[in-house]
Amino acid sequence: MTTQTAYDLIFRNALLRSSATPVDIGVKGGRIAAIEPTLFCEAIEIDIGGRVALPGFVDTHIHLDKACLLGRCDHDHGSLGDAIRAVSAMKRDFTVEDVYARGARVIERAIVHGTTRMRTHVEIDPRISLRSFEAVKALKRDYAWALDLSLCVFPQEGLTNDPGGEELLVQALRDGGGVIGGCPYTDTDPHAHLERIFDLAQAFDVDVDLHLDFDLDPSWSHLDEVCRLTERRNYGGRVAIGHATKLSALPPERLKSVTSQLARAGIAVTVLPATDLYLMGREATHNAPRGLTLAHKLAADGVVCSVATNNVLNPFTPFGDASLLRMANFYANVAHASVADFDTCLDLVTELPARLMNLTDYGIKVGNPADLVVLDTQDSRFAIAELPDIVMGFKNGRKTFERQRPALFHPSRPCGARA
Numbered sequence: 001m002t003t004q005t006a007y008d009l010i011f012r013n014a015l016l017r018s019s020a021t022p023v024d025i026g027v028k029g030g031r032i033a034a035i036e037p038t039l040f041c042e043a044i045e046i047d048i049g050g051r052v053a054l055p056g057f058v059d060t061h062i063h064l065d066k067a068c069l070l071g072r073c074d075h076d077h078g079s080l081g082d083a084i085r086a087v088s089a090m091k092r093d094f095t096v097e098d099v100y101a102r103g104a105r106v107i108e109r110a111i112v113h114g115t116t117r118m119r120t121h122v123e124i125d126p127r128i129s130l131r132s133f134e135a136v137k138a139l140k141r142d143y144a145w146a147l148d149l150s151l152c153v154f155p156q157e158g159l160t161n162d163p164g165g166e167e168l169l170v171q172a173l174r175d176g177g178g179v180i181g182g183c184p185y186t187d188t189d190p191h192a193h194l195e196r197i198f199d200l201a202q203a204f205d206v207d208v209d210l211h212l213d214f215d216l217d218p219s220w221s222h223l224d225e226v227c228r229l230t231e232r233r234n235y236g237g238r239v240a241i242g243h244a245t246k247l248s249a250l251p252p253e254r255l256k257s258v259t260s261q262l263a264r265a266g267i268a269v270t271v272l273p274a275t276d277l278y279l280m281g282r283e284a285t286h287n288a289p290r291g292l293t294l295a296h297k298l299a300a301d302g303v304v305c306s307v308a309t310n311n312v313l314n315p316f317t318p319f320g321d322a323s324l325l326r327m328a329n330f331y332a333n334v335a336h337a338s339v340a341d342f343d344t345c346l347d348l349v350t351e352l353p354a355r356l357m358n359l360t361d362y363g364i365k366v367g368n369p370a371d372l373v374v375l376d377t378q379d380s381r382f383a384i385a386e387l388p389d390i391v392m393g394f395k396n397g398r399k400t401f402e403r404q405r406p407a408l409f410h411p412s413r414p415c416g417a418r419a
Helices: 080-091 096-112 131-142 165-174 190-204 223-232 245-249 252-265 273-279 295-300 324-334 339-347 351-356 380-386
Strands: 009-014 023-028 031-036 044-047 052-054 057-062 115-123 148-154 179-182 207-212 239-243 267-271 305-307 372-375 390-395 398-402
Touching: 009 372, 052 380, 057 096, 057 305, 057 324, 057 351, 096 115, 096 131, 096 390, 096 398, 115 131, 115 207, 131 148, 148 165, 148 207, 165 190, 179 190, 190 207, 190 223, 207 223, 223 239, 223 252, 223 267, 252 267, 267 295, 267 351, 273 324, 295 305, 295 339, 305 324, 305 351, 324 339, 324 380, 339 380
Parallel strands: 009 044, 057 115, 115 148, 148 179, 179 207, 207 239, 239 267, 267 305
Antiparallel strands: 009 023, 023 031, 052 372, 372 390, 390 398
16 A cells, blocks of 8 residues: 555556556646555546556658648649659748648647657748748647647758758757758759758757658668768757658668668667658559568667658648557557557557657656557557557546447347447
């Protein structure tokens, strides 16, 4: 029996991934104050019913500013370059209100699918100026009750070849941009592009999150330069690369060498299954390559990895519902993950992306914010396999959403009786 303590809220019978049996979680002032087999206290109680509780899913790479655009363009293109050009033409007419409305639509889907932390990449350039940035800043403020939103500002269409772009990036970094990104493969001078991104990262003391090596040609890569800059600038643990589909095209010995290089430099990798699979290998007439880098295998060899959403309902990815559990399941299917890999696949949308984002207050631990989501399962090992409903979520101990369990109306039972 524990000593009686005053709590604001107690979650009863919550099954954590770290516990063999359900526990009680005491909350005080929006933070976790105790985790015990049984807590004795008069407080508001929420019975989790022995179901799995997670600290919420972490989406390290999403584009809220260009989501939900399918109704605005004829989607008869398929290459990465086609998608970039299509959005480039549309974003000239984006307004703050328009970006806010589309971003809010995706955020609300993400919340009810259990996401509690998110990093959105925001395009900054002379065509869009800071309009998308202003909209996403407002989303960060208005949805803080349910989700922590980090803003990664980046030049999608190059930097050294785009006069005025760097000045806008600096302005965004001064006004709330918490991470800086880059896209060297769209720049006429990729190495100079990377050098300037790292210069700005150090000047503003922010992490780096790059779009990198997004094709299936293993004969060239910008990864060596990123590793060189990361080590020279002592930026290990503060650099992530997204896509990195070239890694999927490497033979085993070369991949082993590159994996060691990534782990040694402290560079994380984000795999974006929906976009990577949709855009890669489209020129093949048969036996098309998957173009999916195997994040769970990289993670097993010491590379911090994540699986994330990337684009939703736009020319880059004309699908999506912002569900990271579904994305992890999709990844596991395509990556030929075995049952033994299921825990790691769940890590790819929880613990590992939290490490990638350097979140020091993530997890169901004493002292951390009382952020958790409840899955309708009693075994986290099968969350990836069975895609259970996410039945409720909490931010700082406050309920943010609840999903009612569906009722089956069996003809042999009274109307409304549950099966």
